[in-house]
Amino acid sequence: MKKTLLMILFAFAATGIFAQQKVELKTTLDSVSYSYGVTVAKDILKKMSTEFKKDAFFAAVKAVVNNEPLLVSEIEATSKTDLYTRMAQARIAETWKAENLAFLEKNKQRKEVTTTASGLQYEVMTKGAGSVSPKATDKVEVHYHGTVISGEIFDSSVKRNQTASFGLNQVIKGWTEGLQYMHEGDKFKFYIPYNLAYGEQARSAIIKGYSTLIFEVELFKINP
Numbered sequence: 001m002k003k004t005l006l007m008i009l010f011a012f013a014a015t016g017i018f019a020q021q022k023v024e025l026k027t028t029l030d031s032v033s034y035s036y037g038v039t040v041a042k043d044i045l046k047k048m049s050t051e052f053k054k055d056a057f058f059a060a061v062k063a064v065v066n067n068e069p070l071l072v073s074e075i076e077a078t079s080k081t082d083l084y085t086r087m088a089q090a091r092i093a094e095t096w097k098a099e100n101l102a103f104l105e106k107n108k109q110r111k112e113v114t115t116t117a118s119g120l121q122y123e124v125m126t127k128g129a130g131s132v133s134p135k136a137t138d139k140v141e142v143h144y145h146g147t148v149i150s151g152e153i154f155d156s157s158v159k160r161n162q163t164a165s166f167g168l169n170q171v172i173k174g175w176t177e178g179l180q181y182m183h184e185g186d187k188f189k190f191y192i193p194y195n196l197a198y199g200e201q202a203r204s205a206i207i208k209g210y211s212t213l214i215f216e217v218e219l220f221k222i223n224p
Helices: 002-014 028-048 054-065 074-107 173-181
Strands: 121-126 139-147 153-156 164-167 187-192 213-223
Touching: 173 187, 173 213
Parallel strands: none
Antiparallel strands: 121 187, 139 153, 139 164, 139 213, 187 213
């Protein structure tokens, strides 16, 4: 869908429609059409603007629109763009991986932070009155608030105002290990490296591959 809208946008540019200086939004279709333009320009064009040569791009669009000979075949064009996209994604992933590793390296220098043999990092926020820790086979009731290192929230039982219950053998490795250091009533902050979380693959738009997951977790109850 986005690729189609982008091609339409540049086809309009190549055929001179952008020469119009003023547009009036008199109908619903006018408003929707304008909104598509805003979305494409903001989400796609602006992100691409530093990554391609506009002259070459517009020349290709003009050639396709006017049925002129192409400098590369359609098959070759698809191959080149796919390869470039994969290379660009790999560069972005490596940059994000490096940022996450640097964050963890710096974070573990803090005296409040304990780093385990697996690489999990945690700090004690509040100590409760409990004396029993859960086992990996236990079920727990908790409140949690999860972010990535940029501060973006990806999940939060706190925001939903509803505790969560699950078995410790049903979650990511960082949770399974980390909660076994806690007692009922404790509140910890965990810094979970990607190899103890979702690995190299993206889980969502926020949880990209190689993401460190940061959780504030309060343990309310252990159910053996």
